[in-house]
Amino acid sequence: METVAVTPAMAFDRKNYSDETLLHLYKELLLPRMIEEKMLILLRQGKVSKWFSGIGQEAIAVGLTCALHSDEYILPLHRNLGVFTARQMPLARLFTQWQGKLSGFTKGRDRSFHFGANEFHIVGMISHLGPQMSVADGIALANVLRKEPKVTAVFSGDGGSSEGEFHEAINVAAVWDLPVIFLVENNGYGLSTPSSEQFRCKQFIDKGIGYGIEAVQVDGNNILEVYDTISKLAESMRENPRPILLEAMTFRMRGHEEASGTKYVPKELFEIWEKKDPVNNYEQYLLQEKVLDAAKIEAFRAEIKHAIEAGLETAAAESMPTASADTELTDMYRPFTPEIVAPKSEAKSERRFIDAISDGLRQSMERYPEMVIMGQDVAEYGGVFKITEGFVSQFGKARVRNTPLCESAIVGAGLGLSIKGYKSVVEMQFADFVTCGFNQIVNNLAKTHYRWGQNADVVVRMPTGAGTAAGPFHSQSNEAWFFHTPGLKIVYPSNPYDAKGLLCAAIEDPNPVMYFEHKLLYRSIADQIPADYYTLPIGKAALVSEGSDISIITYGMGVHWAKEIMSQMPDVSADILDLRSLLPWDKEAVAATVRKTGRVLVAHEDTLTGGIGGEIAAWIAENCFQMLDAPVLREGGLDTAVPFAPPLEAVFLPKQRIREKIEQLLAY
Structure with a gap:
């Protein structure tokens, strides 16, 4: 294979790293680049629906991942394919993930890199960009509590740094001395908005002093600089737990995602950063160092191409998932069958x-x-x-x-x-x-x-x-x-x-x-x-009082209002059902009391419009209509904010209106 000579636009320093290490970094750098090039072809063919390209930024993800221990958590973003590949994730499973198939990491429920895998110590993003930074704090806190000398790394973009979570997460890590590397990929743009319209600081490392933490800047396209810097930082942080803000200067050579294009980027920027391509420059350096030659490049590329094609073939053979409403509903929650704990003594x-x-x-x-x-x-x-x-x-x-x-x-x-x-x-x-x-x-x-x-x-x-x-x-x-x-x-x-x-x-x-x-x-x-520890079942209502004239379904303060009102109406016999749990709520208990009295009031302190009472009333109308002797009534707080002055607050609260609704229901 004939290689393309590129005049190095950066200075590489191998320090004392062995040829084996240098070649390992090269292969890990080449793999995501070749996958990306294939994905762009598949995108045009309609075989993947969306792609966030990290071409031009691979050295950051690869350098960081290779520098950390394999059991240290990384929380990446859209364009950090190198994190996933350097953690040796099976390519076939990555491809099925991107195609929305069952064997993907999200069973077809989420796209691209919106997933995690504890097996590989990776926690992916959600679309809101900033929240993963706080999750990194929690992972690092667990390591500190267990006295485990480990580092957690989390990615942010220059655009995402404008979110409040960026400040919150770094501030918490600083106050608690959490060993988190907050890595900001500074590529000059948040989608199409240039940095000059995102923030006024010249560089992110200037923010470090504000949080009382160290801040370091690296050339994000220089794989050796990224790898060496993070290796040393991580080693120090394991010994002396603390957060560090790491700014990686880079540039994305394609759009925010492929559909957005790059027309908003001046052409001369592409010309400048093309000369700093992380793959081509590192390859040229290794050739000059005689660590790499054309035969090895050819062999590496052939090996990677074969692995990609084999993974794609496996992914293509899998059909799209068969939908099951029961499975989808069940998987919203971690399966859990509680054993209700009774108190050990009668005290x-x-x-x-x-x-x-x-x-x-x-x-x-x-x-x-x-x-x-x-x-x-x-x-x-x-x-x-x-x-x-x-x-x-x-x-x-x-x-x-x-x-x-x-x-x-x-x-x-x-x-x-x-x-x-x-x-x-x-x-x-x-x-x-x-x-x-x-x-x-x-x-x-x-x-x-x-x-x-x-x-x-x-x-x-x-x-x-x-x-x-x-x-x-x-x-x-x-x-x-x-x-x-x-x-x-x-x-x-x-x-x-x-x-x-x-x-x-x-x-x-x-x-x-x-x-x-x-x-x-x-x-x-x-x-x-x-006095002892005990538990009660979540999702089970309690019948506070029993009667036959009317059912009052409520919770919280509403239970006390209902009891007080009924104590003032001795001629009325009422079921008062305390829901206790609102999600899930006890449909069987609700149906039982409706069947018993045929007249129902659903009451709560929350404002009436859009309140929980509306859902319960609708369920009763849909499922218990034949048991009813009157319309299902609701009462709740006024549709206003909660006022301060006690006379105004008393009008907001529904206590008096609940009594009026009871009287209305009994008179129906």
């Missing part, structure tokens, strides 16, 4: 709602040594509601962790901990603040098991509800936001017994659980509950 004590939650957390920490609590002020201060007061003295600050004000990063870190087999409980100081972590919950925690079989063993505690004159940003009932998200579970207890048993069950469950706890109940109710 009981009077515990307030808040005490029951604290007890459940403490006993779960004792039960699961690899469980971590994270949140703002949860350590020495004990949280704003003092639920974790005293936990630091018992479990230590490694497991009871104060966090910066960065809900998204901490939820993402919870997913990272899950990847390493940890459980985590993340406290939102108020349920209202979950908006700052919304993307991680609904797009990462909820979808990860469905996409590539990795569960998110995370409980998000949500102090919720109105009645304390706390205004629009500390009083919302926002459970309906998550009710619409497959992959999550939602628990909403109304009493101390359920609060403890369901919290312990939520922590035991390997799936992500949103655990709502009404603030007004914290210190206003108490009950005799088991």
